[in-house]
Amino acid sequence: MFRDLNPLLHSELRLAVVSILIGVESADFVFIRQQTGATAGNLSVQLDKLAKAGYIEVEKTFRGKMPCTVCRITAVGRDAFAEYVEALQTYIKK
């Protein structure tokens, strides 16, 4: 009856991050932080987990002289998200 919910995505912040990245070509640390309202520390940790799972790519660059961390979703991440949403339907469908 109930499908497993990918624990990596079943986290408010990581889900929000992936949800953002699904819709854009890329997004930087500061933008994601603003959109989610997360603390920098928490965001840093969660981006790392998503990156280690291969769900996102993280590129460290500079915008002018300031460091700028750019994130992109990967095909793996996209698939995982789609599967998570599908599994979730078994819990929340009327």
Next chain:
Amino acid sequence: MFRDLNPLLHSELRLAVVSILIGVESADFVFIRQQTGATAGNLSVQLDKLAKAGYIEVEKTFRGKMPCTVCRITAVGRDAFAEYVEALQTYIKK
């Protein structure tokens, strides 16, 4: 942009429990355990949390000579679930 996800419902097992109870008049411990595949210990703990939050009612009775723990969703639980699902849409809507 992102609505808060009620942490009490944002748990695979508690969400499954509430999801089951939404659809029936009542369900007992053994039935919920079978449907969710949870261990008895975990289920016991999570039912307790839902009960303490007023999301479900737990009635301890007997079926014949065997103890039987019957659970029902409350109006509060029903509302919380509806709100959780709505908030979740902001994360998973395309």
Next chain:
DNA sequence: GTAAAGTAGTTTATATAATAAACCAAATTT
């Protein structure tokens, strides 16, 4: 030019949660 404040993060520590393992009491089976 240097002190103070701000930006963009990372690392570490702590609180909370999920889960499993161990346990208990009573019923059933052999």
Next chain:
DNA sequence: AAATTTGGTTTATTATATAAACTACTTTAC
């Protein structure tokens, strides 16, 4: 009547989320 099963609860362990503290660098104000 001993062993097993049922229906749970309690306790201990592991994992997770989060905040606090820190680092490295930049910009601004004196």
